[in-house]
Amino acid sequence: MQSFYRLDERDRIAECRGDWDRFALDNGSSRSMARAVQGRMIWDFVDGIDMSSYLGAIFFHVRREVRPFESSYRCDSPYRARRFAMRVETSSGGLLLTHRMTWHGIIRDVGPDLPGDGALSVPRCSVCCRFHAGQAWIDPVAAPERVFVPASHCVCPACKAELRARLAV
Numbered sequence: 001m002q003s004f005y006r007l008d009e010r011d012r013i014a015e016c017r018g019d020w021d022r023f024a025l026d027n028g029s030s031r032s033m034a035r036a037v038q039g040r041m042i043w044d045f046v047d048g049i050d051m052s053s054y055l056g057a058i059f060f061h062v063r064r065e066v067r068p069f070e071s072s073y074r075c076d077s078p079y080r081a082r083r084f085a086m087r088v089e090t091s092s093g094g095l096l097l098t099h100r101m102t103w104h105g106i107i108r109d110v111g112p113d114l115p116g117d118g119a120l121s122v123p124r125c126s127v128c129c130r131f132h133a134g135q136a137w138i139d140p141v142a143a144p145e146r147v148f149v150p151a152s153h154c155v156c157p158a159c160k161a162e163l164r165a166r167l168a169v
Contacts, residue, residue, distance in 0.1 A: 007095045012040065016034035057163065076129045080106060105141055107144055124151075
């Protein structure tokens with residue numbers, strides 16, 4: 001699965017291609033199909049100040065350095081874990097973002113609608129999809145017996161530190 005979108009110089013979504021619509025439908029989000037997002041600011045679809053700052057730092061770096069930046073991130077559903085490679089590069093005064101799925105796995109079998117009894121509502125990192133439960137950041141793939149529900153979205157300290165180190169190089 002691979003999709004891409006182009007942002008104009010003001011970070012409006014100018015174009016979506018590839019498997020964009022298929023991914024939106026696979027995730028039950030017809031509101032996220034290309035025709036619904038084109039012309040809107042990318043920031044309308046980014047949840048939380050942490051992730052806005054994270055992506056903003058990448059966008060600024062790519063525009064300033066005029067060279068591509070690549071990273072990976074997770075985009076999980078309650079039942080499936082998915083890792084993507086993201087490439088951000090300059091394009092026609094804006095940016096071109098390419099997302100390619102590199103791995104997918106099962107968190108748990110599809111069952112009753114989540115959340116169920118015993119679901120833990122805690123913050124989730126928007127980059128690595130780990131949940132902050134108590135003092136630990138827990139990967140749902142490593143704990144399929146536990147049901148986590150995002151109470152909020154953030155960027156965990158490890159993902160922030162990794163981005164800072166990569167942008168400083």
